[in-house]
Each structure stands twice: as structure tokens, then as C-alpha cells.
Amino acid sequence: MEIKFSGVTKIFQPDIIALEDIYMQVEKGEFVYLVGETGSGKTTLMRCITREVIPTRGQISVGGNLLRKINRFDLALFRRDIGVVFQSFLLLPNLTAFENVAFVLEIMGLTPREITERASEVLKLVGIWRRRNLYPPQLSGGEQQRLAIARAIVNSPSLLIADEPTGNLDTHTADEIMQLILGINAAGTTVMMATHNQYLVDTYRHRVIEIHRGRIVRDEEQGRYEHHGSC
Amino acid sequence: MAAVRYACRDGWRLIVRHWGMSLLTIFTAMSVFFIIGASTLFVLNVRNIVSSLENQMTIQAYLKPKADVKAAEKAIKALPYVKETKLITKDMALERLRSRIGEQAKAVMLLGENPLPESIEIKVRKASDVAETARLLVAVPEIEDIVYAGRVAEKLTKVSGFVEKFSIVMLLVAIAASGVVLFNTIRISVYSREEEIGVMMMVGATSTYVTLPFVIQGFILGLTGAFFASLLLGGTYYAAVTRLKDMLPFIPFIESTKLTGKLAFMLICCGATVSLISSLMAVEKFIRKASKPL
Numbered sequence: 001m002e003i004k005f006s007g008v009t010k011i012f013q014p015d016i017i018a019l020e021d022i023y024m025q026v027e028k029g030e031f032v033y034l035v036g037e038t039g040s041g042k043t044t045l046m047r048c049i050t051r052e053v054i055p056t057r058g059q060i061s062v063g064g065n066l067l068r069k070i071n072r073f074d075l076a077l078f079r080r081d082i083g084v085v086f087q088s089f090l091l092l093p094n095l096t097a098f099e100n101v102a103f104v105l106e107i108m109g110l111t112p113r114e115i116t117e118r119a120s121e122v123l124k125l126v127g128i129w130r131r132r133n134l135y136p137p138q139l140s141g142g143e144q145q146r147l148a149i150a151r152a153i154v155n156s157p158s159l160l161i162a163d164e165p166t167g168n169l170d171t172h173t174a175d176e177i178m179q180l181i182l183g184i185n186a187a188g189t190t191v192m193m194a195t196h197n198q199y200l201v202d203t204y205r206h207r208v209i210e211i212h213r214g215r216i217v218r219d220e221e222q223g224r225y226e227h228h229g230s231c
Numbered sequence: 232m233a234a235v236r237y238a239c240r241d242g243w244r245l246i247v248r249h250w251g252m253s254l255l256t257i258f259t260a261m262s263v264f265f266i267i268g269a270s271t272l273f274v275l276n277v278r279n280i281v282s283s284l285e286n287q288m289t290i291q292a293y294l295k296p297k298a299d300v301k302a303a304e305k306a307i308k309a310l311p312y313v314k315e316t317k318l319i320t321k322d323m324a325l326e327r328l329r330s331r332i333g334e335q336a337k338a339v340m341l342l343g344e345n346p347l348p349e350s351i352e353i354k355v356r357k358a359s360d361v362a363e364t365a366r367l368l369v370a371v372p373e374i375e376d377i378v379y380a381g382r383v384a385e386k387l388t389k390v391s392g393f394v395e396k397f398s399i400v401m402l403l404v405a406i407a408a409s410g411v412v413l414f415n416t417i418r419i420s421v422y423s424r425e426e427e428i429g430v431m432m433m434v435g436a437t438s439t440y441v442t443l444p445f446v447i448q449g450f451i452l453g454l455t456g457a458f459f460a461s462l463l464l465g466g467t468y469y470a471a472v473t474r475l476k477d478m479l480p481f482i483p484f485i486e487s488t489k490l491t492g493k494l495a496f497m498l499i500c501c502g503a504t505v506s507l508i509s510s511l512m513a514v515e516k517f518i519r520k521a522s523k524p525l
Contacts, residue, residue, distance in 0.1 A: 047525075
């Protein structure tokens with residue numbers, strides 16, 4: 001799923017410029033790291049892609065859908081083709097780990113058998129199968145992170161948006177999660193991942209887009225993790 | 232079909248997993264519908280008492296000697312507001328007099344024959360119709376004299392009008408207050424899941440998919456609350472009527488099980504509908520909020 005930003009500016013009231021004149025194109029199947037200091041605009045940019053945020057100026061097109069014009073029903077269908085790992089996980093607290101993952105498949109109209117098979121498979125993949133009957137508050141931070149990833153990939157999305165997916169994980173687990181995301185990308189899913197993890201960016205080299213104060217200040221193929229203005 | 236199945240399952244899951252909130256909603260719905268039911272029964276009883284008093288209001292039309300009774304009855308029945316007529320023959324009049332004053336009634340027979348005139352007892356639909364009917368009766372040629380309780384009719388008319396207005400206001404206030412309480416309770420229950428609604432929308436759930444379980448939950452809770460309210464109301468009402476009948480035997484309380492059954496059915500339907508609409512409105516608000524981009 002390709003992403004295209006044309007002159008996107010987002011100003012939050014009264015006058016906070018979150019994004020400024022962003023031009024960006026991400027091709028289908030690409031892997032992109034979004035880097036930049038906290039508050040630089042990474043999360044806002046990702047939220048623009050999921051249409052949680054609508055730009056003040058400019059156009060965003062995702063998979064051929066002009067997000068400004070999409071209606072409520074089509075937005076639901078569009079979101080079913082996107083996997084999102086939220087910074088704060090946003091799991092459904094009253095559903096078990098298994099039910100959280102199954103929910104995404106239920107809304108897609110899969111049969112109970114398909115749902116059980118697919119959800120089980122993904123929970124095993126992220127390593128929390130044994131914890132499937134626990135509720136999110138009963139899971140550790142790392143387990144919640146894995147569950148959020150499982151929920152994001154269970155529907156084999158065309159686009160995976162991950163906001164700090166390894167933020168709460170130790171290096172070993174972060175590495176495992178990274179391998180998982182790389183595997184998903186290898187299967188053809190476009191991945192956009194916001195991260196502060198220098199080790200991951202420098203180890204698994206891909207395109208790096210750096211944002212500083214709402215502007216793209218660096219866009220490098222096979223880039224490294226570098227702060228704007230450093231060195 | 233699968234969506235409906237999931238919605239029913241999720242609706243039930245919402246009830247069970249938030250059992251504290253569910254119990255609170257059922258208790259609120261029960262209290263609310265008990266108040267509405269009790270107000271309705273109170274109003275119905277007051278109306279029944281006034282109506283039975285109105286039914287006792289009669290106009291006595293005394294006929295001229297040798298008047299054509301059938302013609303008089305036909306003319307009276309043709310008048311508007313007349314509900315019922317009854318011919319009181321000379322013998323019946325004497326019998327009534329006897330029952331009222333006892334053996335002294337024999338005195339009237341000293342004249343040789345029964346001097347009491349034949350009369351027609353007329354019942355009208357409402358107390359307010361008495362004066363107008365009396366005015367119309369004057370024009371009937373067979374009638375010699377008319378006797379009715381003018382002042383009582385006037386007062387009863389006023390009471391009846393007041394009871395009618397009061398009962399409507401009382402019911403409206405009870406329904407409005409109850410509706411607001413129930414709506415807010417359900418809204419609080421939905422409000423505690425505002426974030427969940429947002430997350431569901433974010434992972435691609437349609438508004439209908441998100442709404443249905445909450446609506447089913449509201450429907451079940453409202454229905455259950457109203458059902459318990461009906462049971463409680465039925466039990467307390469008949470117990471109260473049994474005691475009141477001993478204390479106030481002259482007051483005609485409603486005892487028809489058919490009527491109370493209808494009221495219970497109405498309360499249960501109302502409970503289910505009000506809760507369903509409240510849930511729908513509350514969820515719709517959060518769905519609109521969740522789907523509105525920043």
C-alpha cells in the first residue's frame with residue numbers, strides 16, 4: 001500500500017504547528033523508519049495516515065484513497081487493511097488476549113474456525129500463546145506490546161504502522177519483535193515504524209525519514225539513526 | 232448473520248464483565264419503572280373513584296300524569312350525553328320511599344291510591360353533562376319536573392377536570408424524570424467504555440458493529456429492570472389494596488388483574504424501548520466523537 005503526502009501541514013489550535021509542508025512518498029512494500037526527537041511530529045504524521053488527524057492543508061493518499069474525502073463506512077473498511085501498533089497499545093481491557101486478536105478478524109466476517117486458527121497462529125508467533133486467556137492489565141508491558149503487534153498483523157494488512165513498537169522491550173525481545181516485523185515486510189506489507197531505538201535502525205538498515213519540528217529534514221535510503229544537527 | 236451473533240455474544244459479555252454497572256442499571260431501571268407504574272396506578276385509581284362518583288350522579292325526571300312513558304323514554308334517550316335511563320314505576324317509587332323512611336311510607340296510601348308519580352332516572356356520561364342535560368329535559372313535553380344535585384355536579388365537574396389535568400402532569404413528570412435518570416445511568420455505563428469504542432473504530436469496526444452490543448446490553452438491562460419493577464409493583468399493589476379495602480371499604484379500588492397485567496406489559500415494553508434508545512443515543516455520541524478526526 002503506497003502512501004503519498006502532498007504539502008501536508010497540520011496546525012493544532014491555537015497555533016501549534018505539528019507538521020509543516022510535508023511531501024513524502026512511500027512505495028508499496030517499502031520499510032521506512034521515522035526518527036526524530038520526542039514532539040517532532042512522528043506520531044501526528046502516523047495519525048494522519050490512519051485518519052485520526054486530518055491535515056489543515058495538503059492532501060494525503062493511502063492506497064489510492066484520498067483520506068480527506070473518505071466516508072465513515074469506507075474509513076472502517078480502509079482501516080481493516082491497516083495494522084496499527086499504538087504507542088500506548090490501546091488494547092481492549094475487557095477482552096482476553098485471544099479475544100483482542102480475534103476481534104479484528106470478527107469484524108472482517110471470518111468464520112469462527114478461521115478466527116481460532118489465525119488468532120492462535122499469530123499469538124504463537126509473538127510468543128504469548130500461553131497467556132491468551134489473560135486480560136491486558138494482567139500482562140506485563142512487553143506482553144502487551146506483543147499483543148498489540150499480534151492484533152496489528154493478524155489480518156495480514158497491506159500497511160503496518162508501528163509507533164515505538166519496541167519501546168517497552170529489552171534488547172533481546174526488541175530484536176525478536178523486529179525480526180517479526182521484518183518478516184511481515186518481506187511478505188509484501190508496507191511498514192512505517194517510528195522509533196528511538198538507534199540499535200535497531202543501525203542494525204536493520206532501511207529508508208530513514210527524520211522529522212524535526214514538523215518538517216522532514218532527512219530522507220535517506222539505507223540510512224542510519226542520527227539526530228538532526230548532531231555530528 | 233455472524234455480526235448479529237457476535238453482537239449478541241458481546242452484548243451479553245458486556246453485562247457479565249461489568250456486572251457491578253449492570254446491577255446498578257437494573258436497579259435504577261427497576262426503581263424508575265416502579266415509580267412510573269405506581270404513579271400510573273395512583274392516577275388510574277383516582278380516575279376510577281371520580282368516575283364511579285360521576286356514575287352515581289343521576290337526574291330524576293318526573294313524568295306528567297298519564298304521560299306516554301315510551302315516548303318520554305325515547306325522547307330522553309335521543310338526547311346527547313345520556314348514558315342510561317331507567318323507568319321508576321309508581322310501585323318502585325313507593326318501594327324506594329319505604330326503604331328510606333320505613334313504615335311511615337304507608338301514610339301515602341291513606342289517600343287510597345299511590346300518589347307518587349312515575350319517573351325516569353337518567354345517568355349521563357360525565358358530571359359536567361348534568362346541567363346541560365337538565366336544561367334539554369325541560370323541553371320534553373312528557374316531563375313535569377326535574378330533580379338533580381346541581382351543586383354536587385358542579386363540584387364533581389371541577390374535581391374531575393382537576394384530576395384529569397393533574398394525572399397527565401404527574402405521569403409526564405414521572406416519565407420525564409425517570410427517562411433522564413435511566414438515560415444518564417446507561418450513558419455512564421457507556422461512557423466508561425469510551426476509549427474502547429475509539430479503539431474498536433480504529434481497528435476497522437463499523438459504527439453498527441460497535442453500536443449493536445451496547446444496544447443489546449441496554450435492551451436486556453432495561454427489560455430486566457422493568458420486569459422486576461412489574462413483579463414488585465404487582466405484589467405491593469395487591470397487598471396495599473387488601474389493607475386499604477379494610478380501612479376504606481366505600482372506595483372502589485381497581486382490582487382487575489387484566490388491567491394490572493396490561494400495565495406490567497406496558498412497563499416491560501417501555502423499559503426495553505427506553506433503554507434501547509438511551510444506549511443508542513449514548514453510543515452514537517461516542518462513535519461520532521471517535522470518528523471525528525482531530
